[in-house]
Amino acid sequence: MRKLFIVVFLIFLSASAVHAQMQLPFEYQQVVKKLISEFGKKSTTHYTEDPAEVSSSTLIDFAKKLIGIPYRYATSNPNVGFDCSGFVNYVFSNFGFNVPRSSTEFANTGNETSLKECKVGDVLVFTGSNPKIRQIGHVGIVYSVDGDKISFIHATSGKAHGVTITELNDYYKSRFLKVMRIL
The missing domain is CATH 3.90.1720.10 (endopeptidase domain like (from Nostoc punctiforme))
Known part of the structure; x- marks a missing residue:
């Protein structure tokens, strides 16, 4: 649930920046990229072995x-x-x-x-x-x-x-x- 909230928030943040024709500061861009890349990874509490x-x-x-x-x-x-x-x-x-x-x-x-x-x-x-x-x-x-x-x-x-x-x-x-x- 938390991950879904973060993704929705990031999409909203990105859409707001684009809508206002603003560029996110470089630091925020890096944070957004990191969060998006982490969202795609499997949880470390679950094993994915065959x-x-x-x-x-x-x-x-x-x-x-x-x-x-x-x-x-x-x-x-x-x-x-x-x-x-x-x-x-x-x-x-x-x-x-x-x-x-x-x-x-x-x-x-x-x-x-x-x-x-x-x-x-x-x-x-x-x-x-x-x-x-x-x-x-x-x-x-x-x-x-x-x-x-x-x-x-x-x-x-x-x-x-x-x-x-x-x-x-x-x-x-x-x-x-x-x-x-x-x-």
Whole structure:
């Protein structure tokens, strides 16, 4: 929105100068040229790599930059907050992957693999907060695998109430449903 405002303002400024048959001072011309050239560039917060060439470390490095963004139900906007699927969707979408916006839809996204075979960048699919109800309700991205110790990065409504890294502990193991490989 801000970029659109700047462009409209610059066009208005240029049109006003032409209409009044005035030449902008050299300093303003340089500023206008710089702003127009910057407007055409992609945002530095979004990667433009081919999804087939994205490494798990690149994906996780990007995801780590989002740690601390608060939890917010039904959102996938880093300026507002993330819910779990909004976070996973935002991270993968920034690399050109077309992934669901809903945690339940991750059940059929990518290729299922076992927990023993999971790798950094895989998506962990969990039940909601009640492990007795075996329906999908939460997702996260595998952050690290060290033997049997797995950590994942996710947006949680729990204690951290935002994007955080959590160990796959007994509580999350009781909620675990499957691993989906997208990379």
